[in-house]
Amino acid sequence: GEDVEQSLFLSVREGDSSVINCTYTDSSSTYLYWYKQEPGAGLQLLTYIFSNMDMKQDQRLTVLLNKKDKHLSLRIADTQTGDSAIYFCAPARGRGKLIFGQGTTLQVKP
């Protein structure tokens, strides 16, 4: 299977919370990142979590890490139309190598 798996698509209404899930295979990742890609643009770092943490909160973003299940999630509170984009989780391997999956396309309906 793939090293990183995410659902391909998520649709929410403006103002709701969005939860994007990610499973990965490499348990040795020390840092795990979330990136956002808007149409026609590069990847923008949203947040990251160190592997010895269970949770990290950063304004509207909450990251949960379950190392035992190799599961990472990103919760966006009060989702806005400007949050519509593709979201990638990216666990880091050695020498700075980030492992990406296909990303989750988040559609926010007004």
Add this chain to the structure above:
Amino acid sequence: DTAVSQTPKYLVTQMGNDKSIKCEQNLGHDTMYWYKQDSKKFLKIMFSYNNKELIINETVPNRFSPKSPDKAHLNLHINSLELGDSAVYFCASSLRDQKNIQYFGAGTRLSVL
């Protein structure tokens, strides 16, 4: 004052041609990367240079040759372009510390006809 800049943004060319994509970063980082994003949005690392030294070289055809003249630049040269090379290529850079946060350029969309 763009942090990681790539040129060109779009590149349309014929099969068999040779082309280059340039990348420059002004963040003072010591590590640079090339990634390829295919039509299904999979993003995969190709190469990484740290202080002009190649440190990651994934299974990439040897038609692809990265060149790093200095820490702020990492160019990608592609020989004998094939249809399957059509993709978006992203350059990124980071400071090789514990967090190693990577900053990405806007991408170069390569179309091989």
